[in-house]
Amino acid sequence: MSLRHAVLGLLADCPASGYDLLKTFAISLGNVWSATQSQVYAELARLADSGQVTVTAEGARGRKEYAITESGRAELHRWLTEVEPNRTPRNDTLLRVFFLGLLEPDEAQAFMRREAETAAAHHEELSALTAVASGPDSFSVHGRLALEWGLRVTAAQREWALWAQKQIIDRAASGVGDPDTPVPAPG
Amino acid sequence: MSLRHAVLGLLADCPASGYDLLKTFAISLGNVWSATQSQVYAELARLADSGQVTVTAEGARGRKEYAITESGRAELHRWLTEVEPNRTPRNDTLLRVFFLGLLEPDEAQAFMRREAETAAAHHEELSALTAVASGPDSFSVHGRLALEWGLRVTAAQREWALWAQKQIIDRAASGVGDPDTPVPAPG
DNA sequence: CGTCGACATGTCGAAGTTGGAATATCGCTG
DNA sequence: CAGCGATATTCCAACTTCGACATGTCGACG
Incomplete structure (x- = not known):
């Protein structure tokens, strides 16, 4: 459209x-x-x-x-x-995250690690563009706004992926994966 | 797909x-x-x-x-x-940002303000979901990972929109909008 | 008994998207 | 001048997406 x-x-x-x-x-x-x-x-x-x-x-x-x-x-x-921008959510990566419970913990963790790497790589790519896309014309100026968006979001995405990876490791360590096992009360 | x-x-x-x-x-x-x-x-x-x-x-x-x-x-x-997640970029908002130079500075600024508001609102919506989506089952666990992604990205998006709004105001103040006018040398 | 609202599935056409193939020209080089 | 690579457009078949519409059932209420 x-x-x-x-x-x-x-x-x-x-x-x-x-x-x-x-x-x-x-x-x-x-x-x-x-x-x-x-x-x-x-x-x-x-x-x-x-x-x-x-x-x-x-x-x-x-x-x-x-x-x-x-x-x-x-x-x-x-x-x-x-015209209101179309904000239909459609995120292939997050869709997979929803179903990560179907994988072994080490598979799920590998998935998140790959995501972190991808985000980092994408961030570097955009960083490299910063130099290229410099210029005083309106197109460059606003292109740089979009570029900044990319830099911020890829950074956030990498942090998130690392955090999520840790969550998965922690859960695996505390013996989850069998939802019927009651978690032992702390203390 | x-x-x-x-x-x-x-x-x-x-x-x-x-x-x-x-x-x-x-x-x-x-x-x-x-x-x-x-x-x-x-x-x-x-x-x-x-x-x-x-x-x-x-x-x-x-x-x-x-x-x-x-x-x-x-x-x-x-x-x-x-299967490698599909990462085809398709961002209706950023597409508009590219062409913001075609608008008057106050229109462009209004656009970014609306974006900041939308991101903040979306962030609140997701915050409200946090309470609902709590549970020990695998589905909730991984749903929460996705939810956290949303919280982080909407926060970054809001910050970005506020930053971009300021960029536009600054440019407007320094008499840009007519790219042929040489910028007076400072000092 | 009638009918209303929630439940439940299915079909259709218009529009958008994709990848690939077909076609042809221009300018350079050997 | 033959051949190649970059330039440049057009057509096509398959698939996805969306919204609207059509169809019908079940249970509750008066």
């Missing part, structure tokens, strides 16, 4: 071809919203149909350069200010 | 009907992976077809109770230990 607006947003910055947009998705926007070739080209065609973008130039190899129209800009503004 | 495994995971805990599962999605699992009626019933039918669940009882009003089979358990285990 939002792909339409991602494309509009990129074209609001400057005219581009489908191929150009795909490159932008690959290096920056894709960290936030990924898109495939077929999606981008199809969306450009739809947007052109509905008059929110127009072809401003045709180049070599059938290249078509698209620019946003006033109508497109209006739609983009409406989307930014009036 | 993961809906299949969400259903299998719930049935691994205990047999249930589609209607039962829907209720579980509504109160707990849905915070992590949401599903609609049509999806759940269709998935149960598919799983029954492929022999990963079976109908163990038929009750009033056409109620069918499903239980997981050995084959289903094996698939669930494989998914938990061997």
Whole structure:
């Protein structure tokens, strides 16, 4: 649903071809919203149909350069200010966490360790982007806000995974895994 | 794709009907992976077809109770230990952040303020769940791990939104918004 | 006995997503 | 000029997702 607006947003910055947009998705926007070739080209065609973008130039190899129209800009503004962001939860990792009780403690622990490592790696990747994504233009400025989000959340995620791993170890140590066994009262 | 495994995971805990599962999605699992009626019933039918669940009882009003089979358990285990979680980034809020430069500073700021409020509200909601989701069974234990993730991430998100709001105010104050205007050298 | 609300499942179409294949041009290099 | 790699677009089949609608049962209440 939002792909339409991602494309509009990129074209609001400057005219581009489908191929150009795909490159932008690959290096920056894709960290936030990924898109495939077929999606981008199809969306450009739809947007052109509905008059929110127009072809401003045709180049070599059938290249078509698209620019946003006033109508497109209006739609983009409406989307930014009036449409509530979609917050449908869909987290593949957390879904697995819910079912970690089905695994042996050491398997569950390995899962959390891998998650901690993944989060750390992702954090490093984003750190490396910080240098690249510097620039005074509006796009870089706001891209950096998104980047900061990534840095903070990946850090939190790593801490959480380490904490969760410890929880699992502790439970395993105290002889749980057999829910029917009453926990001996402390003291 | 993961809906299949969400259903299998719930049935691994205990047999249930589609209607039962829907209720579980509504109160707990849905915070992590949401599903609609049509999806759940269709998935149960598919799983029954492929022999990963079976109908163990038929009750009033056409109620069918499903239980997981050995084959289903094996698939669930494989998914938990061997399948890399899907991490396709798709964040509607961050996508908008990328394009915040197209708004007036006060509009952009209002956007971030709303985000901070939403994150805080969501955090409170999860806090309230903490009391409800207490229990010694494996499901509650691991549900709490997921809950803790939510608490940490919503907290980080709120902090980030407040920080970002300040960034935008600062930029607006220093006369940016017209990228062609050279910034006056300090001193 | 009627009917209302909760229970319970199922079908449908529109829209969105994915990955892959097909097609073709341009510019460089040997 | 033949061949290659980067550029560039288009089409397609399969699948998922969503919301709406259709269908029907059961128990309780008056």
